[in-house]
Amino acid sequence: MTITLNTPRLTLRRWREDDIEAMAAINSDPEVMRWIGDGSVRDRAQTAAGIAAWEEEWEERGIGLFAAELREEKQLVGFVGLMVPAYLPEVMPAVEIGWRLGRSYWGRGLATEGARAVLDFALRERDLARVVSVHHTGNTASERIMLKLGMRRERETVHPEFGIPLRVYVLETQS
Template sequence: MLRAWQEPDKARFAGMCADPAVMQYLRPLPTRASSDAWIDYQLEHQSSHGFCMWAVELRSSGAFVGAAGLMVVNFSAHFTPAVEVGWRLARAFWGQGFATEAGRAALDYGFRELDLREIVAHASIHNARSHRVMARLGMSHNDADDFDHPRLEEADPLRRQTLHRALRSDWLA
């Protein structure tokens, strides 16, 4: 279930971001202060845009799973301006369909409630797990759309990104 952030989530999120496996293909949040700032940014984004990367929890137990949702892409690239869908889950919840379920809920919200025409997703070319989630969500990929992330140094192995797209017309069909 996607929900608003709560104060206790900050410690859980920081713990998740301290796991090298979780952060392998993501820009690092190396300190508690940086992970708290990430959540504060989500809260500001929600206030400004009506959506963000929300907290994800299990309906059955209330366990903290991670974060997923929608964000305005905050860098310039050939596909911007754009809204992206994304997810970041604690390792204990990998491989159980939670990223796909959360991504589907976020896409549905973006297309049905926000009336967005297109939503993108991007990930390191090495992040096979996220590429599989994007495919399960029905997002299309064209090699010509792949790009170098402008906020990452040339030597950074995460710099090269794949871009996937979902269209409202396809989603609602």
């Protein structure tokens, strides 16, 4: 299944082998990973395994994380996409929208731009009536994106594995 979304500045596409190095560089930055899971960085092997899992998600569910590439420069900046948040059983069944960009791409509106395109894809192409997004309490940058997407805070909870406080946002379509 080949799906590509284009925004004014981004191409959101499936993953390629040559994306591993650029994504591994993003995943190895402690500041980028500060708000992900337990905050641990990931090496090249972990990144390659993650990309393989994301591709499997595409094949199995018809949703997944898009590689986010600057359209003009054709440079990978991170990912934006959809996943099933199985790590947080209390919100299931659900599809989560999420993003991770390299630090040099922060503050430019790229995550919001990509997330708007992915949210439109989720609602129109995948006919989802409910999309959640989860952030570590204190990650105000991600929280701002969720608010820009029109999401509302649904609950406060704790990451079941790491004990980290989380906020869950939701967008539900009118049925």
